[in-house]
Amino acid sequence: MKRKILKLFSTIIAVMVLLSLLIGCKPATPTTSVPQYPVHSPETRFKIATTTSLYDTGLWYYLEPMFEKYADVEMDIIYAGTGIALEYGKRGDVDAVVVHDPVAETQFIADGYGINQRYFAYNFFLIAGPPADPAGIKGLTATEAFKKIYEAGMSNPDTVKFISRGDNSGTHSKEKLIWSKAGYNYADIEKSGKWYVEAGQGMGPTLMQANQQQAYVLADISTFLAYSRNNNLTIVSLVEQDPIFLNVYDAIAVNPDTVKVQHLDIANKFINWLISPEIQNVIGTYGKAEYGRSLFFPLSDGSCNIEGCPSPDKYSTQVP
Amino acid sequence: MTAIWQGFLKAIELIVSLNHEVLEITVRTLAISISSTVIAGLICLPLGSLIHFNNFRGKRTVINLIQTFYSVPTVAVGLIVFLLFSRSGPLGFFELLFTPQVMVIGQVILISPIMLGLVIAALKGVDRAAYETAIATGASEFQATTTVIREARYSIYSAMIMGFGRAISEVGLALMVGGNIRGYTRVMTTAISLETSKGDIVLSIALGIILISIALIINFSLSRLQQRY
Numbered sequence: 001m002k003r004k005i006l007k008l009f010s011t012i013i014a015v016m017v018l019l020s021l022l023i024g025c026k027p028a029t030p031t032t033s034v035p036q037y038p039v040h041s042p043e044t045r046f047k048i049a050t051t052t053s054l055y056d057t058g059l060w061y062y063l064e065p066m067f068e069k070y071a072d073v074e075m076d077i078i079y080a081g082t083g084i085a086l087e088y089g090k091r092g093d094v095d096a097v098v099v100h101d102p103v104a105e106t107q108f109i110a111d112g113y114g115i116n117q118r119y120f121a122y123n124f125f126l127i128a129g130p131p132a133d134p135a136g137i138k139g140l141t142a143t144e145a146f147k148k149i150y151e152a153g154m155s156n157p158d159t160v161k162f163i164s165r166g167d168n169s170g171t172h173s174k175e176k177l178i179w180s181k182a183g184y185n186y187a188d189i190e191k192s193g194k195w196y197v198e199a200g201q202g203m204g205p206t207l208m209q210a211n212q213q214q215a216y217v218l219a220d221i222s223t224f225l226a227y228s229r230n231n232n233l234t235i236v237s238l239v240e241q242d243p244i245f246l247n248v249y250d251a252i253a254v255n256p257d258t259v260k261v262q263h264l265d266i267a268n269k270f271i272n273w274l275i276s277p278e279i280q281n282v283i284g285t286y287g288k289a290e291y292g293r294s295l296f297f298p299l300s301d302g303s304c305n306i307e308g309c310p311s312p313d314k315y316s317t318q319v320p
Numbered sequence: 321m322t323a324i325w326q327g328f329l330k331a332i333e334l335i336v337s338l339n340h341e342v343l344e345i346t347v348r349t350l351a352i353s354i355s356s357t358v359i360a361g362l363i364c365l366p367l368g369s370l371i372h373f374n375n376f377r378g379k380r381t382v383i384n385l386i387q388t389f390y391s392v393p394t395v396a397v398g399l400i401v402f403l404l405f406s407r408s409g410p411l412g413f414f415e416l417l418f419t420p421q422v423m424v425i426g427q428v429i430l431i432s433p434i435m436l437g438l439v440i441a442a443l444k445g446v447d448r449a450a451y452e453t454a455i456a457t458g459a460s461e462f463q464a465t466t467t468v469i470r471e472a473r474y475s476i477y478s479a480m481i482m483g484f485g486r487a488i489s490e491v492g493l494a495l496m497v498g499g500n501i502r503g504y505t506r507v508m509t510t511a512i513s514l515e516t517s518k519g520d521i522v523l524s525i526a527l528g529i530i531l532i533s534i535a536l537i538i539n540f541s542l543s544r545l546q547q548r549y
Contacts, residue, residue, distance in 0.1 A: 008545060045504075047418060056518065061502075076418060078499040079514075092407030093417050205517040231519040260407050 046266045047076040047094040049085035051170055052202030054098060054249060057222045057295050059286055063279070071269050081202065083168030089113055089252070092259040096267040098251045101170035102308075105252065113259060114252035116267070116319045119310040120274040121283050121296040122248040125174055127239040128207075128224060129216035134160050137216070142242040143182035149216050150184065153195030161215035165206050166198025170247070175218045178244060211235050220247050222287070222295035229291060246308045249296075253319075268319045275300060275315055327525025331533075334526055342527070346534060349507040352420055353488035356427035360435050360487075361480050363428070368439030369465055373451075383440060389433035398496030401426040405497065418499040423507075426493045431483040438482060442475030443468060481539065488535060 050060060060077050068075050078088065082099040089097045090113050097114070099105060108114045127137065127145050135152035137145035152160040165172040176186045189196060197215065199206040203223040210217035211233045221240075227233055251274055253267035261267075273279055280298035287295035297303060299315040334342045371382060403409050405417045405425075416422040446468050454464035469476065491509040498505035500514060508531045516524040 011545070074504075076499065076501045076504055078418065078501060091409075092412070201517060204519070208517070208519045227519070260412065 044073045044263070044266070045076055046071070046073045046096075046263050046270070047078065048096045048098055048251075048270070049078045049080050049088045049094040050098045051082050051085060051100055051249075052079055052204065053100070053169075053171060053220045053223045055079045056202060056204035057226045057287070059222075059283070059296065062286060063282070066279075066282075067270060067273060070273060071266060073266055079202070081165070081167040081169035082173070086113075089254045090259065092254060092261045094254065095261050095263040096251055096253050096270055098249065099170055100247055100249045101173045102248070103173055104168075104170075105250065108252065112257070113255055115255045116253045116271055117250055117314065118271045118275050118317075118319065119248050119250040119299050119315040120271075120280070122246065122299060122304050122309070123221050123296050124240065125171070125218055125220050125245040125247050126224060126237045127216060127218055128210065128233075128235045129238050130214040131234065131236050133238060135216065138238045140239055142178050142239060142244050145239045146178050146182045146184075150182075150189070150192075154193055157193050157195035161195050161197055161213055163197045163199050163206055163210040163213065163215045163217045165203070165218075166200045167202075169203075171203060171218060171220060174245075174247065178218070181244065207231075207233065207235075225287070225291045225293070225295060243306050243308065246304075246306060248299075248304070248308070248310060250310075250314075272318045275318070323521050324525055326522045328529060330522050330526035331529040335530065342530065344503070345506055345508055345511050345527075346530065348420065348505075349488060349509075349531070350534065350538075352423050352427065352507060353484060356424045356431060356487045357480060357484040359424065360428045360431050360483055364432055364435035364439055364479075364483075365469070365476065368436050369443065369469065371436075372440050372443040373465060373468075383437070386433050386437045386440070390437060392430070392433070393492065394430060394490040395492030395496060397426060397430045398493035401429065401493065401497045417497060418501060418505060420498070420505055423494055423498045423505060426497050427487045427490070430490065430493055431486050434486055435479050435483040438479030439476055442472040442479060445475060446471045477542075481542070484538075485535070488531070 054060060055077070064075050064077060067073075078085075078094060080088065082101045082104060085094075085097045085099055086101075086104055086108050088094045089108065090111075097108075105114070105117065109117060127142065129135070129137065134156070135145075135148045137148050140148065149160065149162050153162060164175055179186050179189055190198070197209075197213070199209050201209070203219060204227055206217060207219055207224065207227045208231065209215075211231070214235065216238075217235070221237075224233075224237065251271045253264060253271060254261045256262070256264045274283075277300060280300040283296050284294055284298040284301075287293070299310070302312070304310075333339075371379065401422065402417065404411045405414065405422050406412055407415070407417065416425070450471050451464050451468050454467045455461070459467065489509060491513055494500070494505070494507050494510050495513065498507070498510065500506050500510040506514075508527055512524045512527045512531075515521075515527065
């Protein structure tokens, strides 16, 4: 009897070992549209934490195999809001962070956690909402639109809703900035009523929720386009033209002097690769075929010249 | 409801075409969950026997504590394991965060209370006479213990299956300590979570169906094996 129990256990262990060996298997089937995603056995692993809005557009799925081949490393991309991404950076659980929250980033670098910050792409935010536009914000400026949403939401919380990211992300920070520019105290907004919904999720899921509730939402243009097309969103873009909507993405390496990380060389390589002309071109054309317009603008061509755009040394000089 | 039917069709399509990514995720899910079940079993069976067969002060409290941890939320265990294995945490030098290995460790911690508690309950269910008869007929304490374990084998087997079920179905821990990294730590449950939040309901349902089918197959084959003896 004991032998049979042992036999059962050894069968299970054998199956388990077999399965774990299988994980190291390389694929055989090539695909045409999506860059093939090979599964490597662990080598040097370079970890980055990325903002959800970059991830949800699929840009990373596109760039990742290219960088892995270029640098001969295994890149791990962890999908997180800017808040937790920077936290991972402070703890040394990732080697670089790719985010878009100027305030939090400045603090991150000032505290000594981040170095070699380089901006590599930009796009814009927009306010989307139900086509019927109950708050009447179409064509207004960002702050005027937020004012109207607040007033309409306070008087009709059942018909007018605003879905916030509510997760300390770059998008959430931009939203808070617009509220303060419009003259509101964010703490008051949060408690003001059930018209203001905090999703606590990434950009994609927040858009899905806004679509579900036919509510207003602040979104970056890339995720909005990607989701509109793939998920048949019925909410539409209502407010687009406003300098405050500028959204710049940057990559920051985690500082090995303050945090226990080991791959600064790969992080630097990654940052330089992102701002290299070839990849800038890739970023600039990503999505053109599917959406009719590119989802991101490269910074290297100097096209970003409104208030808030980074200075050339922050996007064109290579990291030493 | 049509989403479920579409999900079912998609599941068949994914299986038949041997979709590489789904295959990879499935194999990883099984490897991680089976590993944690086996490791937890190897710890909990002896430990459970030790607790059951020895009377010590606070035995009741220990058993109560174990049963309390049946319902510990997976995200809570995930958070604790994350803080332990984070680079700036006490076990950070192992550099295990965001790897499949730490997911196994976390799942072992997660399912141990259930396995331990159910093993103890299983042993308790065996009539005391079995142990005493064994001793009376000349068995050593160790041999008598294994006799009782043999008597309780069906319930112990249930405990293992329960542990496996909890391991393969949990999301919170896998997300927090694994990071849901595509090609490295993404498992069925975290993939379902991601695809649902991205709005791809059909794919999520397909993955869910595949997951349940796998669990069914495993259960079936193990119970056939068990019936042999």
